Amino acid sequence: MTTTPLPECGVARFLALLGGPWATLIVRELLHGPHRFTELRDALPGISPHTLTSRLRQFEATGIVTRTAYAEIPPRVEYRLTPLGEGLRDVLEAMASWGLSVPGPAPTAP
Amino acid sequence: MTTTPLPECGVARFLALLGGPWATLIVRELLHGPHRFTELRDALPGISPHTLTSRLRQFEATGIVTRTAYAEIPPRVEYRLTPLGEGLRDVLEAMASWGLSVPGPAPTAP
Numbered sequence: 001m002t003t004t005p006l007p008e009c010g011v012a013r014f015l016a017l018l019g020g021p022w023a024t025l026i027v028r029e030l031l032h033g034p035h036r037f038t039e040l041r042d043a044l045p046g047i048s049p050h051t052l053t054s055r056l057r058q059f060e061a062t063g064i065v066t067r068t069a070y071a072e073i074p075p076r077v078e079y080r081l082t083p084l085g086e087g088l089r090d091v092l093e094a095m096a097s098w099g100l101s102v103p104g105p106a107p108t109a110p
Numbered sequence: 111m112t113t114t115p116l117p118e119c120g121v122a123r124f125l126a127l128l129g130g131p132w133a134t135l136i137v138r139e140l141l142h143g144p145h146r147f148t149e150l151r152d153a154l155p156g157i158s159p160h161t162l163t164s165r166l167r168q169f170e171a172t173g174i175v176t177r178t179a180y181a182e183i184p185p186r187v188e189y190r191l192t193p194l195g196e197g198l199r200d201v202l203e204a205m206a207s208w209g210l211s212v213p214g215p216a217p218t219a220p
Contacts, residue, residue, distance in 0.1 A: 006214045010206030011138050028121050087208050094204040096120030098197050104116045
């Protein structure tokens with residue numbers, strides 16, 4: 001994490017915290033409930049473990065995600081959205097609604 | 111523009127069309143009304159003319175923006191959101207609302 005102050009504009013603040021190709025998709029998965037690292041990795045084909053680790057750490061640092069380690073054997077670690085992270089549901093719902101309104105070749109079209 | 115089919119997931123479709131660090135900020139400016147190229151460039155300090163041109167062409171190709179050249183002297187070219195592009199207002203409003211809910215050092219704090 002840098003210590004750069006967040007931008008004043010709310011949109012720019014969102015982009016500063018959720019920028020990059022994977023951040024929003026990680027949140028999309030966590031909106032379904034807590035996930036283990038391997039579950040997130042498997043749900044996001046193409047993401048590198050390095051990127052996933054880095055984004056989760058950033059999310060922890062900004063208070064979007066909590067990481068809970070359970071003292072079990074084998075150890076279990078879960079990531080879940082905080083209330084701040086849950087607040088992203090409205091943003092992702094708006095994105096999804098707009099995304100589905102875009103005319104374009106359906107993925108299954110020839 | 112590539113001819114890659116759009117993803118089926120609405121969030122991923124949004125990210126495919128509005129990904130990258132500048133796309134959403136260009137839309138933010140155009141939500142205030144039509145802009146000339148130089149007006150957009152001046153409103154987005156740090157954007158390169160190459161990036162701005164490239165994003166505007168992508169937006170035209172995906173039907174988010176129209177480009178109108180007026181036969182005036184000197185020639186005037188304006189970019190404005192289509193109804194599809196205007197549909198992004200809800201997304202940006204949700205982003206802004208969330209962004210402003212994030213606790214963090216205010217940009218003006220010492």
